[in-house]
Amino acid sequence: MSAELLIFAPHPDDAELGMGGAIARWVARGKGVAVVDMSDGEPTPHGSPQVRRGEVAAASEALGLAQRQQLDFVNRLFRHDVESRHKVAAVIRHYRPRVVFAPFLPDAHPDHVAATQIIRDACFDAKLTRTDIPGEPHHPQKVVYYYCTHLMVHPQPTFVLDVSDVYEQKAAALQAYQSQFYINRGADAGRVPEIIRVRDRYFGSRIGVQYGEPFFTHELVGLADIGALL
Secondary structure, three states: OOOOEEEEEOOOOHHHHHHHHHHHHHHHOOOOEEEEEEEOOOOOOOOOHHHHHHHHHHHHHHHOOOEEEEEEEOOOOOOOOHHHHHHHHHHHHHHOOOEEEEEOOOEOOHHHHHHHHHHHHHHHHOOOOOOOOOOOOOOOOEEEEEOOOOEOOOOOOOEEEEOHHHHHHHHHHHHOOHHHHOOOOHHHOOHHHHHHHHHHHHHHHHOOOOOEEEEEOOOOOOOOOHHHOO
């Protein structure tokens, strides 16, 4: 299946944390959206591959997301190399997206750093001819970066997307990740989702809405109509 919008997440929950509202919004509006979790995210203190699969399924249901797959990268051992680039390039050729999404850099998590380097270069590799990369050549028009939770800088986004009308779907998706945000967390149970809610409320306030998700792109953003501005 093809997808106009393809989101790569180093670990399950990264896509929901950074842009769960955008995913729910675009799905509800009939856009072709796919999420690719590059690893299963394990090991973690309270998770397991089986538990994480169940959480991913519940989070996807909350967002209305039908297209989702998991690659075989290993948590904590992401490596930016040609083999990894070509693996991701094959996925890009499969979905043939117009826009690819990746974690914003700089980021404190080494997996996120390597993942974004892999994704960025894979977008170039995916268009090459005379290679052994499976699928037909394809070059996404843009790479857009979403903000994860291991940031080393305060976000200075290029644009903010209004996600007010779907925000509780994002909250429900984050609630699905019990092993990561709630179980055995004591007073910190739910702290990460609450931090994200505060962040999104702040960026919403900057564009005059209740909730907004920030994004960054190195490329020029074009508008088809001035009415798209808030």
